[in-house]
Amino acid sequence: MSDIQIAQENEAKEMQPITAIAEQAGLTAADLEQYGPYKAKVNFAAINRLKEKEDGKLILVTSINPTPAGEGKSTVTVGLGDALRQLDQSAVIALREPSLGPVMGMKGGATGGGYAQVVPMADINLHFTGDMHALTAAVNTLAALIDNHLQQGNALNIDPRRIIWKRALDINDRALRQVVIGLGGPVQGMPRQDGFDITVASELMAILCLATDITDLKRRISQIVIGYTYDRQPVTVGELEITGAIAMLLKDALKPNLVQTLEHTPALIHGGPFANIAHGCNSILATQTALKMGDIAITEAGFGADLGAEKFLDIKVPQLGKTPDTIVIVATVRALKYNGGVALADLTTENLGALDKGFSNLAKHIANMQRYGIPVVVAINEFTSDTEAEVTMLQEKCAKLGVKAVLASVWAHGGKGGLDLAQAVLEALDQPKNFQPLYDSNADIQSKLTTIVTDIYGGKEVVFEGKAINQLKEIEKNGWDHLPVCIAKTQYSLSDDPKALGAPTDFTVHVRELIPKLGAGFIVAMTGTVLTMPGLPKKPAALNMDVTEDGLISGLF
Template structure:
């Protein structure tokens, strides 16, 4: 770890990228099947994707993590590093990641293309407009919004009750001023005033649909199934009733093809789709993942936030819907983050504190125990920082060993794929072992029981509570025929509970259900617990304040 590592952007700019056709050539994708966006990124045609049907699948590896802290865990960095490590030991591997949102880039979280010597490139492009997918998704969403108000303006033949319109508007930026608005002001010519609001694009149901659709026909069907509002008699009105599914599909016809880029070590990576990991399911597109499985022996993907949100939804929503069977799971943690879970302040993290590590390791232990409930093979990746001591590492290894799981130090941030070779070999060995993967609950279980099963089995909760309005809504959705849908839990990512300040592994708490929403196109029920923002705000000093072009025309301040 003595090697001096530059900033992420400095490293990315020094990358010796290969033309994207050469990266595609590693996967036997002929140049005619590429839709290039410059020299270093391209979409893979849907015709080629369809031609892969019937080919055998490779092994699917999920990278998840402990509950995130301000100390950082490095889940995306580990995903990239492991993919490079697997390729380095001779295993044909593709990485599958989500596309970053502009909201965090210009807010506080920063980019999402990895870090150090474990990055996907061209990093600036990926973190900014990339291939325009988010623009297409936001435009398709807002077309539907415009069609709703236009329909009401021209007579409201479908009988929308303006108080029960479910469909808001979106933009890919943090802007708290747009959370609640009144639209159609300014007189008769501008329509009928009503309350409305904006969500960030990654929270759109169109994004969730985009990432769960298996092809264009499935995309169109799901878009048509979106419930956009209700009549005064509480009858649902669907997007297909407005004939919106056709034009929305047209706007998404190019975006639906997966995006191919490369790592710093010139290994292939698909980056496609990016739903919120709390309000939605937090995984890259099914099309990208299933395509990668046909093209490689191993596919490394990630799910958002900690395993209580990301992995659970990956298993219970994405794998259930797409028929995927993960072969192994990597749980990422850092000594720094575990110290924070053990009660250490951020400014004290550089000091050795074995007792705090042991105390905070309760968080890691619960994630290990939880993931085991899905019947998959597990390994722990310790993303090592220079201040971590051998005694602290030893404490985690002993804890993991007691749970029947191996833990590996990983130095991919400083060393790239060379820093994950041991982890890569362990993952290959795990993939060869039998597993008994199954979702946590069956389709037939009542919706309320699904929520309770997740809360009590995974969160350590004693019970779930909700007022009569919420409980009645569950029954309404079941009567409407949506009882077999999985539930998508929306809660804070920082804790197993709904209180972001409860670190470690809290138990016997109660999970309050504030609201539930039906995503009939995405085919899941969103269960909102506590305060979850679907339109974030910018911090007092946003990252945008430091972003500019330098005299060479290069972006500064983004990373």
């Protein structure tokens, strides 16, 4: 059966009222703002009350670099949470919200799979509680107010050629990457070049995921740099005097969403920045709330550990105030063989040589996570084509690196298929940790970038292209070089070349643009050919989707 068929069959029989799920985590109906019987937002009164509780343990789930063979990071995250509850642990899951871009495109949703899913699956993957729509509206309202400021006299002396704020849409639409607006004469506005980001790449998405309350949300929004004046001075949202209006549009979206897994484990799903073009972590509010709602919080970071996990540890952790107690790296035999040079069509055939070669990718991610001083466990997400010899080889190679690798069959068996993994994670939680940040927060932007590229990616150097060189000088002049760096890079490789699989070395990462995101609190470094508005594939997933007269959805994975 497909993921949605499994979800629909079990949702009809098994889902509990969201109030019952909340009760498991010490919440009451008064703590919720319900969106029907199975979805709710946790209100700020409950969040503030929970702050008095002690934090639980934090597990960060990450993975090797994604491949067309699939890794199943979200599936393992959900299955691990269910397995821990089967072992009588008070576990709560914290995930990101899906974006319609991958849902309609090729990557899929973000609700797990098989019997390790969060539900209601279709609702979550589509409109959920409206957070993505609120963010899209807020981004475009800000854009409209900027252009209205130009039209109404431009009191702030904004240079239309140096506006960096883009409009947004929560779907892959390559035709909107570069546009010209304001055509049609003086009453239609000032003509200028503009563009669209996918909503999850917008700075407002990052701000939503990093803000701790409404006051912090407003502070961050006011600091957004939307562009520059004719004499190259930065212009902020605060100077436009529209902070309150933008915050108002996000007041409900700021509250974490509560749902459940197929096995009724509480799951907070909130915020959805991509890890290749943003910081790739769910909201601080959701993670903090999960840490208070249970004894163990399980969260995930987007794409490979070189992107999502690095950004979690270097951008989110300092603001979260809590470091992971254990890191789980998800890998599959199939994906490692793909990294070892096996064609997609041949991955079901045993190939120990390719597995041995492709293991370099996992080995690099293990070394990177160990470098932070946190215990690591490898989860081997099982596929039916895996052979005993392949699994044994993978476990033995991990053991030589001091890491336990555990086979998990959560897609097929839910929490029961993750019991061995859960036991290994519990053992790791008891191990000592000594968290070490990757770089000194006071280091300059060049040093931070070089450290990430050489230490995490395994590259040789960073080269700044012409535009980025000028922007680097501007960042230093404005005193922004103390901020952390968020690298936008292909997810398919440790390098900025998506075709360089395994663990490439001696490569150069090219930075073509540096974008200040002062509200989010970091500098985005655009590398290679990565785009903030993806395109749809030749055969998008949307071609397989349908809905019946009675509202039953099909083709949603």
